[in-house]
Amino acid sequence: MHGTIPPAAAEAPFRLPRFGYLHCFWGIQKREILRFLLQRGRFLSTLVRPLVWLFIFAAGFRSVLGVSIIPPYETYVLYEVYVTPGLCAMILLFAGMQSSLSMVYDREVGSMRILLTSPYPRWYLLASKLVAGTTIAVVQVYAYLAIAYWWEVEPPPIGYLVALPAVFLSGLMLGSIGLFVSSLIKQLENFASVMNFIIFPMFFTSSALYPLWRVKESSLLLYYICTLNPFTYTVELIRFGLHAKIDAPQSWADFVAMFTAMGKANALDPFAGDHPAFIALLVVVTTTALFMGLAILAYDPSRGLIGRRGGPEGAAS
Amino acid sequence: MIETAGRTAGAVVPAIEVAHVSHAFGARKALDDVSLSVPQGAFVALLGLNGAGKTTLFSLLTRLYDNVTGRIAIMGSDLRRRPTEALGRLGVVFQARTLDPDLTVLQNFTYHASLHGLSRAEGRHRAERLLARFSLADRLNDKVRSLSGGQARRVEIARSLLHDPRVVILDEPTVGLDIAARQDIVSLVRRLVDEDGLSVLWATHLFDEVRPADPIVLLHKGRVLARGTTPDLCAQAGEPSLAGAFRKITGTPTEEAA
Numbered sequence: 001m002h003g004t005i006p007p008a009a010a011e012a013p014f015r016l017p018r019f020g021y022l023h024c025f026w027g028i029q030k031r032e033i034l035r036f037l038l039q040r041g042r043f044l045s046t047l048v049r050p051l052v053w054l055f056i057f058a059a060g061f062r063s064v065l066g067v068s069i070i071p072p073y074e075t076y077v078l079y080e081v082y083v084t085p086g087l088c089a090m091i092l093l094f095a096g097m098q099s100s101l102s103m104v105y106d107r108e109v110g111s112m113r114i115l116l117t118s119p120y121p122r123w124y125l126l127a128s129k130l131v132a133g134t135t136i137a138v139v140q141v142y143a144y145l146a147i148a149y150w151w152e153v154e155p156p157p158i159g160y161l162v163a164l165p166a167v168f169l170s171g172l173m174l175g176s177i178g179l180f181v182s183s184l185i186k187q188l189e190n191f192a193s194v195m196n197f198i199i200f201p202m203f204f205t206s207s208a209l210y211p212l213w214r215v216k217e218s219s220l221l222l223y224y225i226c227t228l229n230p231f232t233y234t235v236e237l238i239r240f241g242l243h244a245k246i247d248a249p250q251s252w253a254d255f256v257a258m259f260t261a262m263g264k265a266n267a268l269d270p271f272a273g274d275h276p277a278f279i280a281l282l283v284v285v286t287t288t289a290l291f292m293g294l295a296i297l298a299y300d301p302s303r304g305l306i307g308r309r310g311g312p313e314g315a316a317s
Numbered sequence: 318m319i320e321t322a323g324r325t326a327g328a329v330v331p332a333i334e335v336a337h338v339s340h341a342f343g344a345r346k347a348l349d350d351v352s353l354s355v356p357q358g359a360f361v362a363l364l365g366l367n368g369a370g371k372t373t374l375f376s377l378l379t380r381l382y383d384n385v386t387g388r389i390a391i392m393g394s395d396l397r398r399r400p401t402e403a404l405g406r407l408g409v410v411f412q413a414r415t416l417d418p419d420l421t422v423l424q425n426f427t428y429h430a431s432l433h434g435l436s437r438a439e440g441r442h443r444a445e446r447l448l449a450r451f452s453l454a455d456r457l458n459d460k461v462r463s464l465s466g467g468q469a470r471r472v473e474i475a476r477s478l479l480h481d482p483r484v485v486i487l488d489e490p491t492v493g494l495d496i497a498a499r500q501d502i503v504s505l506v507r508r509l510v511d512e513d514g515l516s517v518l519w520a521t522h523l524f525d526e527v528r529p530a531d532p533i534v535l536l537h538k539g540r541v542l543a544r545g546t547t548p549d550l551c552a553q554a555g556e557p558s559l560a561g562a563f564r565k566i567t568g569t570p571t572e573e574a575a
């Protein structure tokens with residue numbers, strides 16, 4: 001009854017449909033968009049959060065916290081202007097964790113199983129899902145920027161265009177962290193701890209609310225934590241993007257100089273070189289690759305944690 | 318939909334081949350050296366109580382978990398080495414509902430179609446054809462939430478056929494349905510086997526869903542305790558009914574084996 005299995009005789013070889021990869025990618029995007037349109041409350045809450053920070057927190061802080069002229073700014077800027085890239089990154093951070101939450105939800109309600117029984121490679125399915133979640137987050141960021149414009153946050157028009165890939169890449173990075181986190185969370189209730197242990201520490205130990213030189217003045221330890229936090233680099237990438245100040249090193253020597261400059265300041269400063277935005281870009285791309293790789297490993301049935309640990313509730317019966 | 322000519326190959330390549338598969342969650346062994354075979358065009362009943370390991374086996378068959386020991390092949394394609402070929406020919410109906418309740422029936426279908434590389438137009442075309450066959454054509458644009466339990470199940474079965482699989486596995490598809498809806502689902506799936514030559518692995522703990530001539534695989538506490546048709550099992554246990562044979566073979570008290 002169950003000896004060795006002979007090759008499939010009289011069976012036409014299996015072929016995936018033409019343009020199947022594209023249809024699969026677009027289908028996943030479409031479902032995320034449909035789900036997003038169904039949850040208008042989610043859109044409003046993600047928009048309200050940074051706006052509250054902008055209208056209330058930033059308004060209160062502008063008199064207390066002076067921001068000196070630091071790149072990419074060429075003049076003194078309002079605190080609202082300073083804090084806007086951080087709030088854009090905050091939207092992406094929440095969206096990334098939200099998609100992580102929806103992955104856990106999908107696992108519990110079973111739609112994740114439908115996704116994972118697709119014949120397409122699992123890395124492709126996960127990457128498609130990541131891009132879908134990020135696209136929606138980018139729309140939210142631009143909705144926020146449109147409202148912030150009426151609040152005197154007026155980056156140069158070209159900045160909106162240059163910031164687009166920066167925002168998208170940052171969204172991918174935070175989404176890939178979320179994807180990895182989703183593979184670690186077994187149940188939906190654990191999301192509260194994600195808030196406490198990921199979102200808040202990431203946001204507060206970054207350059208989102210205060211420039212790094214100010215953090216360094218008050219605590220060198222906190223400063224180092226900030227420089228190790230990948231969220232800092234998404235904030236800076238968006239900041240430089242919004243002011244259309246992203247430039248790459250022109251030569252190999254220039255590239256090396258970027259790194260040697262880091263150690264020349266009195267404390268290690270990743271942004272000390274001539275191309276701080278490029279450093280931010282490097283860190284964001286590397287972190288995305290790292291966490292995407294980890295998420296793919298975690299969701300891979302042969303290596304992943306899911307099968308070993310018992311997977312979704314009830315699946316082991 | 319599926320040409321009956323495929324049956325001629327049944328003698329050579331089984332639709333599903335599970336050979337010496339074990340799976341453990343930590344120290345707890347969920348499956349212990351399980352082997353079974355579903356010939357092409359056959360309706361095979363996987364009979365077992367809750368906790369027998371049916372869902373774990375389904376998770377392995379769908380590659381949600383990896384089969385580390387033993388070997389699983391769908392239509393001759395090894396699930397580990399050629400997952401694309403294996404999964405592309407497999408239709409699945411999970412025990413838990415997997416339709417998105419907030420989307421319409423059509424949206425659920427086109428999403429599933431895209432996961433198998435089909436265009437939206439092709440997905441829609443196939444959805445219309447399948448739903449007409451399942452007497453659900455008028456529910457195409459309704460939200461899944463508005464369907465009755467039986468209708469939702471029929472929609473799920475129709476969806477599992479969307480990519481023209483040769484094999485469909487169903488994990489307790491009638492759980493939670495009333496008697497009329499249950500009979501409806503069972504006869505629907507049997508029609509697919511009889512008319513289209515579809516191969517089916519049907520997991521259940523309900524004896525009345527099994528016909529005397531159906532091959533049965535009796536799974537209990539992660540082990541296959543018996544194989545054969547109802548008369549085979551009755552003869553093996555020396556009991557007149559399948560329920561009696563099941564109780565005797567598994568050693569379960571009367572009230573547990575419904």
